[in-house]
Amino acid sequence: MRRIIAVLFSLFVPILMKAQKTCHQSGSISYTLHSDGTNAVPAISNTIYSGNSQSINANREIIIPVVVHILTNSITSISDEQVYSQIEALNRDFGGRNADLANVPERFKGVVGKSLIRFELAKIDPAGNPTSGIVRKKTNISMFSLDDRIKYSSKGGDDAWTKDHYLNIWVGSLLNSVLGYASVPGAPASTDGVVLNEMVFGTINKPGSYNMGRVAVHEIGHWLGLKHIWGDGYCGDDGIDDTPSQKSYNRGCPSGVVQTCGNDAKGDMYMNFMDLTDDACMFMFTEGQKRKMRSQFETGAPRQALLSSGALGAPGTVLDANWNGASKVSEIAVSAFKVYPVPATSEITIDVLSGSKITQLTVYNMIGQAMLTVPVNKARAVVDISGLRAGQYMIRADQPGASIERFVKL
Known part of the structure; x- marks a missing residue:
C-alpha cells in the first residue's frame, strides 16, 4: 500500500508543479469568505471618478509606497534583489516602458494606455523609523491558502501596514494552484493589498510561464479597481469602453484574431494584463483602464490618501492609521x-x-x-x-x- 501511495504521489506532484495562472478574484469569490460567511472581498465597482476640482492631472506621475511582507519557511527564500526586480517589473509595465509593448497588434495600438503609476519601496515604517520596505517574518505555516491568514500575525502571517500610506504585498508559499489574489478598493484595512505566490514573485531565475513579474501587475490592476477583461462572467462586461467583450479568459499564448461573444473583427484582447495568458504574451493596458486606475486617486476616491503618504519622506513622522490624507492633498510630492x-x-x-x-x-x-x-x-x-x-x-x-x-x- 505504501508503495502504491508513493507511486501515485510521484505522478501527482509534477501536475501540481505545472500550475496554470489562476486569479481568485470576483470570479471565485466563494474562495474568499470570512468565517462568519460574509464576503471578504467587496465587488469591484465600475465607477470612474471624474469632474472634481482636484482630479488627478492625466500627465502627472502617481507614486505608490510599497511594503513587501515576506513570510519565510523552509521553502520560501526571497532575496532583496528579487524584491527590487519585482518593483522594476511593476514600473516597467505600469509606466508603459516594456519593450514588448511594440508587439501590440495594429488593431489595438490606438487604445494603448500608459498609466504613469510608479511604485517605490517605503522609506519610513508606520512608527516613523527608516525601513527598507521589506519585512521578513518566519512562519510555521507551510502553505497559505485563500483564507487571508497570511495577513495576520496572530495566524502565522504578518499584519498589514496602514493602507492610507502603503500598498501591502504579501509573499509566501501558497497552495500550488494559487498564484495570487488581491483586495479591491474599499476592502477592510486589515486585508487591503495583494498576495503573491513566491514562485511568481520577481523576475530573477524564474522558470516557466510566469517569469516576468506580471502576476503582480495583474493583481495590482485589481487593487486599483480593474476587473478581469471578460468581466468575470460569460461574455461579461468589465466596465471599460475600449476593451472588447470576450467569452472568458484566455490561457497560454494565443495568436491571430480570436473572436468570441460576437465581438468585432478585432477579436479578444488576450494580450491585456487583465486576461490570464502567459507573462510573455500579456503586455498592455488600455486608455480606459488607465483612467479607471488613476481615478482611484481622485478626491473622495478609495486610494486618494496614498497621494500624500508620508512613507517616502524623512524619518521621524509617525504614520498612524487615523491620519487624514485627504487634508494634505496640497502637499503632494512632485517627481523632479x-x-x-x-x-x-x-x-x-x-x-x-x-x-x-x-x-x-x-x-x-x-x-x-x-x-x-x-x-x-x-x-x-x-x-x-x-x-x-x-x-x-x-x-x-x-x-x-x-x-x-x-x-x-x-
Missing part, C-alpha cells in the same frame, strides 16, 4: 528627478525632469546622515558612489515639494 540604475554598483545617473528647479541634491543613508552633495547645473548628472557602503540610500532635492528618490548600492 529620476535615478538609475537601481540597484547600482559604482555610479548612478540622475536625470532632472523638465520644469524642475533643482540646484543641489543630497544623498542620505537610511538613518538620515548626509553622505554626498551633488551640484546640479544641467539636465543629467553622473555620480560616483563607489565610496559608499553597500545598502540603501535616499536622495533629496533642494526644490520645495520635490519627492525623495532612492537607490541601492551593491
Whole structure:
C-alpha cells in the first residue's frame, strides 16, 4: 500500500508543479469568505471618478509606497534583489516602458494606455523609523491558502501596514494552484493589498510561464479597481469602453484574431494584463483602464490618501492609521528627478525632469546622515558612489515639494 501511495504521489506532484495562472478574484469569490460567511472581498465597482476640482492631472506621475511582507519557511527564500526586480517589473509595465509593448497588434495600438503609476519601496515604517520596505517574518505555516491568514500575525502571517500610506504585498508559499489574489478598493484595512505566490514573485531565475513579474501587475490592476477583461462572467462586461467583450479568459499564448461573444473583427484582447495568458504574451493596458486606475486617486476616491503618504519622506513622522490624507492633498510630492540604475554598483545617473528647479541634491543613508552633495547645473548628472557602503540610500532635492528618490548600492 505504501508503495502504491508513493507511486501515485510521484505522478501527482509534477501536475501540481505545472500550475496554470489562476486569479481568485470576483470570479471565485466563494474562495474568499470570512468565517462568519460574509464576503471578504467587496465587488469591484465600475465607477470612474471624474469632474472634481482636484482630479488627478492625466500627465502627472502617481507614486505608490510599497511594503513587501515576506513570510519565510523552509521553502520560501526571497532575496532583496528579487524584491527590487519585482518593483522594476511593476514600473516597467505600469509606466508603459516594456519593450514588448511594440508587439501590440495594429488593431489595438490606438487604445494603448500608459498609466504613469510608479511604485517605490517605503522609506519610513508606520512608527516613523527608516525601513527598507521589506519585512521578513518566519512562519510555521507551510502553505497559505485563500483564507487571508497570511495577513495576520496572530495566524502565522504578518499584519498589514496602514493602507492610507502603503500598498501591502504579501509573499509566501501558497497552495500550488494559487498564484495570487488581491483586495479591491474599499476592502477592510486589515486585508487591503495583494498576495503573491513566491514562485511568481520577481523576475530573477524564474522558470516557466510566469517569469516576468506580471502576476503582480495583474493583481495590482485589481487593487486599483480593474476587473478581469471578460468581466468575470460569460461574455461579461468589465466596465471599460475600449476593451472588447470576450467569452472568458484566455490561457497560454494565443495568436491571430480570436473572436468570441460576437465581438468585432478585432477579436479578444488576450494580450491585456487583465486576461490570464502567459507573462510573455500579456503586455498592455488600455486608455480606459488607465483612467479607471488613476481615478482611484481622485478626491473622495478609495486610494486618494496614498497621494500624500508620508512613507517616502524623512524619518521621524509617525504614520498612524487615523491620519487624514485627504487634508494634505496640497502637499503632494512632485517627481523632479529620476535615478538609475537601481540597484547600482559604482555610479548612478540622475536625470532632472523638465520644469524642475533643482540646484543641489543630497544623498542620505537610511538613518538620515548626509553622505554626498551633488551640484546640479544641467539636465543629467553622473555620480560616483563607489565610496559608499553597500545598502540603501535616499536622495533629496533642494526644490520645495520635490519627492525623495532612492537607490541601492551593491
